[in-house]
Amino acid sequence: MSVDAGGRLIDGYTLVVFDLDGVIYLIDRPIPGAVEAVARLHAEGRGVAYATNNASRRSSEVADLLTRMGVPARPEEVLTSAAASAELLRDRLPAGAPVLVVGAEALRAELRAVGLTPVSRADEKPAAVVQGYGPQVGWAELAEASLAVRAGAIWIATNTDRTLPSGRGPLPGNGALVAVLRTALERDPDVVVGKPEAALFETAARRSDGGRALIVGDRLDTDIEGARRAGLDSLLVLTGVSRVPELLAAEPGRRPTYVAQDLAGLFDPAAVVRVPGPADAGGWSVTARDGGLELAGSGRALDALAALCAAAWSAPAVPQIRPAGPDAARVLESFGLPAGG
Template sequence: MSDDLASGYDLVIFDLDGVVYLIDKPIPGAAEAVERLRADGTPVAYATNNASRRAADVAALLTGMGVPAQPDEVLNSAGAAAAVLAQRFPAGSPVLVVGAEALRAEVREVGLTPVSTFEDQPVAVVQGYGPEVGWQILAEAALSVRAGATWVATNTDRTLPSPRGPLPGNGSLVAVLRTALDREPDLVVGKPEPGLFTTAASLSNSERPLAVGDRLDTDIQGAVGAGMDSLLVLTGVSGPAELLAAPPERRPTFVSADLSGLFRPADEARLPLRAEEAGGWRLAGAALSGEGDPVTALRLLCGTVWDGVPLKDLTADSPAATDLFKNWGL
């Protein structure tokens, strides 16, 4: 019986952007990680806030990247939002869609009627990410919500990862309406709400799932809210400085540089690490010295910061520690 991190769980739920791929390119090692889990008999699922692709399209994209996936393994916020609307409104009701064609298709599939103008008298506005979203549809949405339409957001990710760095996400587009309307959406469906995680676990009859993500404010907070252990990988949005400053509801169980951490001992990734020395690093109070694996240093620092030492009081007492602090923006 293996004693690696993944072996302690009966389901691994992956976020996609920043974990498995960046936009449309696989992250190195991701395909191998999923293949190894499947070979070990560990079920996988994919839970994404991205509402610009349908589940079947996501599965096809993953398969094309060398990550075999079935549509029923993919849960996305577009499908979840459409399902919520179908529960609230009669069949055929007009729903103004702000987002990609995938979101319109999900709304249509549950028996509602996608529309695009205030004059269509929509009973609801559903807003998801779409690269073509512009002022005109946002204006129609603002008029509709102000007239009484229910406002549902698929997710509120402020940014989405890309090879060039973080780009505006659906949360940034939601902020446009929030500013214009001076109010919050009536409902946010995706992470950090726990629904995608709990649904994935239920569909797999999982009793001990592990959520894997790159964002503290969505993936990790959603896992904490769902009562699940979580692994933060440092291949996407959230970095070391954000992890050190994370409040309790955004603190993962584990951290690793990438998905290879799934196949190393759990104790090499567990947070926080409370010790004076580990892996070539030494922590004396708030001073870090020595050299070694950056993730080990991060785990040590999480131990002291989460115990109450202010982030601003951390100091670097070796050349390697100085380089780390500079790279991390500390």
């Protein structure tokens, strides 16, 4: 059964892999409906996993945080870019090798757990530099990392998220800090471990026991692109970073399979839509007019979104979108697309 046939989205999958920030919680508070959604999945006996680019917490810490929020989680259900980076370096370096860490204590702990030695200065001759997000990362750490990479150390980035969500709006993420070193060194990291690379999702999908895995995320440039690279279906929820204007402008490698306002879309056929959809379904129509697109009709906002995706994704550039009538104007405004484009 599929959402296209009016059934529940979740009935087509045996495992749901969640991003965390922007999907399950925002910083340290659960997003409305998330606790209930995960509890319902557990009650139905469906597999659940969590894949996060956040390298500032260990898997056990993330599991404890989720449990305190009312989402019972085990460390083995949590896949972090910090743990994956440590495992990658363990496989490349001799036991006990020094690794210069730019990031939080959690990243150092993951390195120790796999038998490597975290260091903080370039003159300790690190074999590698591993760079992850940490709220206290500053110029001094970046300077030591720059010196170490110039001296020949492997440069590993846990992820390249440009921003991370907060209650006050998007804040600089690890990608912004990686950009500092990229500018100074005039080169890219040797390896980026986290999303949008496929490794985290491929590892999670192997837990589906031969069934199908669905990736649920809030970012087109990490969660959705990573799912597509891994060959997996994805659900974009509009509770975090990526919004409708970005969705309409998304390049093919960043287009989700489904879109929902929140996790209710897993269970309620009326709360989710497959994208792109027909340009004239659900009471809406989208037509090319005067060099732009015109949305006309009335009905479910998500059906309008599916129609807009179909039209915008087939255009050579993102066109202006205009409403034809008050219902269309209200929908466009709710999407952050005011009348006129």
